[in-house]
Amino acid sequence: MPVVSEGPAHGHAPALEVRGIVKTYRLRGALFQPKRTLTALGSVDLAVQRGESVGIVGESGCGKSTLAKIMLGLLAPDSGEVLMNGRPLAAMGRLEIGRHVQPILQDPYSSLNPRKCLGDIIALPLVLHSGKTKTEIREEVLAMLETVGLSRGYAQRYPNQLSGGQRQRVAIARALILKPSLVICDEPTSALDVSVQAQIINLLIDLQNRLGLAYVFISHNLAVVEHLCTRVAVMQTGQIVEEADTDRLFRRPQHPYTRTLLDAAMTQVGRDGACAAAPAQTSPA
Ligand SMILES: Nc1ncnc2c1ncn2[C@@H]1O[C@H](COP(=O)(O)OP(=O)(O)OP(=O)(O)O)[C@@H](O)[C@H]1O
Numbered sequence: 001m002p003v004v005s006e007g008p009a010h011g012h013a014p015a016l017e018v019r020g021i022v023k024t025y026r027l028r029g030a031l032f033q034p035k036r037t038l039t040a041l042g043s044v045d046l047a048v049q050r051g052e053s054v055g056i057v058g059e060s061g062c063g064k065s066t067l068a069k070i071m072l073g074l075l076a077p078d079s080g081e082v083l084m085n086g087r088p089l090a091a092m093g094r095l096e097i098g099r100h101v102q103p104i105l106q107d108p109y110s111s112l113n114p115r116k117c118l119g120d121i122i123a124l125p126l127v128l129h130s131g132k133t134k135t136e137i138r139e140e141v142l143a144m145l146e147t148v149g150l151s152r153g154y155a156q157r158y159p160n161q162l163s164g165g166q167r168q169r170v171a172i173a174r175a176l177i178l179k180p181s182l183v184i185c186d187e188p189t190s191a192l193d194v195s196v197q198a199q200i201i202n203l204l205i206d207l208q209n210r211l212g213l214a215y216v217f218i219s220h221n222l223a224v225v226e227h228l229c230t231r232v233a234v235m236q237t238g239q240i241v242e243e244a245d246t247d248r249l250f251r252r253p254q255h256p257y258t259r260t261l262l263d264a265a266m267t268q269v270g271r272d273g274a275c276a277a278a279p280a281q282t283s284p285a
Pocket of ligand 1: 025026027038040058059060062063065066067077096
């Protein structure tokens with residue numbers, strides 16, 4: 001079945017565009033077997049407009065994280081190109097990429113240095129790259145803590161003194177300190193309790209409204225994607241098989257695989273009760 005696609009109207013250059021991305025992995029064969037290649041992405045096209053949030057959904061192994069790594073410049077595609085605000089990512093250095101795009105990942109704990117206090121963790125990109133004075137950096141970090149819903153006193157705490165939700169707030173602060181226009185969220189709430197998930201999702205929405213961020217939001221939780229994203233791309237075995245505005249995709253899915261995914265999610269919600277569904281109003285974790 002051909003790709004079912006309803007992209008948005010284009011104005012100026014998108015925050016992110018991937019064109020014809022192909023990525024294969026070489027798999028080691030057993031001793032007497034030849035090496036094999038696995039096609040993780042087979043010609044993926046996707047555009048994310050400024051300030052937009054695009055969900056990427058699909059079953060485990062369909063290529064979502066591979067695509068995220070390519071969008072972040074952490075993995076080179078075999079072919080195709082990634083453009084950030086119209087400029088090829090391949091022509092940018094690490095710092096320039098970091099000013100455009102930052103990740104927020106599933107497990108904030110493993111990415112927070114346990115020996116450093118939170119202020120230093122959040123400040124690191126500024127210390128390395130900004131050329132700002134210590135006083136300016138300190139003030140920016142303290143303001144960023146407040147932006148993500150933590151008081152200034154948290155600057156002196158350490159990662160092991162925080163709850164999971166607080167750690168994810170620190171990871172968000174660190175991602176935003178260089179003021180990127182795009183954030184790639186790869187399962188940012190799936191390691192958190194349901195009530196804390198809701199708080200982090202609401203924080204992401206609030207930050208998007210305040211800072212005009214664009215999000216690529218990868219999640220297995222379709223209810224969260226429906227709540228947060230304006231557009232959704234559905235991936236199956238390394239291909240985007242359907243892409244549409246969230247409302248249309250959830251109400252009138254066109255591709256059989258999208259229908260299967262939505263049916264499976266409905267069955268899951270039926271089994272678990274409504275708790276896996278969209279975030280409610282809550283106070284900070
Ligand atoms: N470094 C690697 N070497 C070999 N194969 C890999 C590597 N990374 C991923 N793969 C394979 O590529 C395919 C896509 O993996 P990827 O992690 O991108 O999928 P995913 O949709 O993010 O899955 P999940 O939702 O479980 O994280 C899978 O078949 C996976 O086993």
